[in-house]
Amino acid sequence: MAVTRGFSGRRPADSSRVPPGQYVTRDFPVLSAGPTPFTRLEDWDFTVRGSVDSPASWSWAEFQALPREKFTVDIHCVTKWTKLDMPWSGVSLDTFLDAVATTATHALAFSDGGYTTNVPLADLRGGKAWIVDEYDGKPLDPEHGGPARLLVPHLYFWKSAKWIRGLELLTEDQPGFWERYGYHNYGDPWKEQRYYGD
Numbered sequence: 001m002a003v004t005r006g007f008s009g010r011r012p013a014d015s016s017r018v019p020p021g022q023y024v025t026r027d028f029p030v031l032s033a034g035p036t037p038f039t040r041l042e043d044w045d046f047t048v049r050g051s052v053d054s055p056a057s058w059s060w061a062e063f064q065a066l067p068r069e070k071f072t073v074d075i076h077c078v079t080k081w082t083k084l085d086m087p088w089s090g091v092s093l094d095t096f097l098d099a100v101a102t103t104a105t106h107a108l109a110f111s112d113g114g115y116t117t118n119v120p121l122a123d124l125r126g127g128k129a130w131i132v133d134e135y136d137g138k139p140l141d142p143e144h145g146g147p148a149r150l151l152v153p154h155l156y157f158w159k160s161a162k163w164i165r166g167l168e169l170l171t172e173d174q175p176g177f178w179e180r181y182g183y184h185n186y187g188d189p190w191k192e193q194r195y196y197g198d
C-alpha cells in the first residue's frame with residue numbers, strides 16, 4: 001500500500017543518512033549565542049596564526065580569488081535537527097592550511113563576536129572542511145554566519161563557527177566556547193557525542 005510522506009515537519013528518517021537521535025527538518029534554524037556581528041568586507045580577513053612558521057592572512061578579495069568548490073552535504077545539529085542536501089560554496093581548508101608550515105595538532109577557530117570552537121587539524125584537512133560564503137547560490141545570510149563561516153559537516157554544527165576570522169593552530173588541544181560549557185570535545189554525530197562524557 002502506498003504511504004504518502006509529508007513534506008513538512010518531521011519526515012521518516014533515512015537511517016543511512018540520519019544519525020541516531022536526530023530528526024530531519026526542512027527549516028534552517030538560527031542558533032547563535034549572541035547578537036549577529038557586522039564586519040565590513042573591506043575590514044574582513046581570514047588569518048591562520050599560532051603555532052606556524054609565519055602567520056598567513058587573506059583579505060576578502062584574496063579569499064574570493066582562491067579556488068572554489070561547490071558541494072552538497074547533510075548537516076547535523078546537537079539540538080537534534082538534521083538538514084539533508086544543503087548546497088554550499090566556499091574554499092577548502094586545505095587551501096589555507098597548505099599556506100603555512102606547522103607541527104600543530106589542533107585548531108581553535110575564532111570569530112567576530114568572540115565565539116571559538118576547537119577541531120583536530122586532521123578533521124580540517126583532506127577535503128572535509130571549508131570556509132563557505134554562499135548557501136543555496138546566494139551570499140551567506142548574516143544570521144547564518146555571513147560573510148563567511150567554517151563548515152565541518154562531519155561534526156555537530158556547533159563546530160561550524162559562524163563569522164569566522166581565522167584559526168589559531170595549537171600543539172595541544174584547547175576547548176572552545178561550547179566545549180567549556182559541557183558540550184563534547186569532538187562532537188561526532190554518528191557516535192552521539194553531544195555532551196561531555198558521551
Ligand SMILES: Nc1nc2c(c(=O)[nH]1)N[C@H]1C(S)=C(S)[C@@H](COP(=O)(O)O)O[C@H]1N2
Binds near residue numbers: 111112143158163
Ligand atoms: N560565531 C558563532 N558560531 C556559531 C554559533 C555561535 O553562537 N556563534 N553557534 C553554533 C551552533 S551551537 C550551531 S548549532 C550553529 C548554528 O548555525 P545556524 O544558525 O546557521 O543554523 O552555528 C554554530 N556556530
Ligand SMILES: [Mo]
Binds near residue numbers: 077
Ligand atoms: Mo548548536
